[in-house]
Amino acid sequence: MGRRPDTGRLEQYEELIPEYPGAVRPSQLARLLGVPRSTVQRDLPALEDGGVLLIEDERGLLSLFRRGGE
Numbered sequence: 001m002g003r004r005p006d007t008g009r010l011e012q013y014e015e016l017i018p019e020y021p022g023a024v025r026p027s028q029l030a031r032l033l034g035v036p037r038s039t040v041q042r043d044l045p046a047l048e049d050g051g052v053l054l055i056e057d058e059r060g061l062l063s064l065f066r067r068g069g070e
Contacts, residue, residue, distance in 0.1 A: 005046040009033060013040075013047060017054075017064040025060050 012033055017024055026044065030037040044054060053065040 005043040009035070009039075009043060010047055010050065013043065014052060014064065017062055022057065022061050022063045024062050026062070029062075 013029060016029060016032060020028070026040040027037050030040045033040070048054060055063045055065060057063070
């Protein structure tokens with residue numbers, strides 16, 4: 001079983017992604033948070049498990065949406 005993502009970092013993603021709507025890549029999030037890109041790639045599914053919907057466009061840019069009116 002893998003390591004659980006840091007909940008504080010998950011909250012930081014939720015704050016950062018909307019600041020760059022449709023204009024942030026996982027590599028940019030990694031630089032902003034000072035973590036390896038592989039950490040971001042591992043963490044993103046945990047956001048979705050927590051009810052945060054991530055959309056990645058054809059250029060690899062992320063947008064954040066919430067399910068069910070949260």
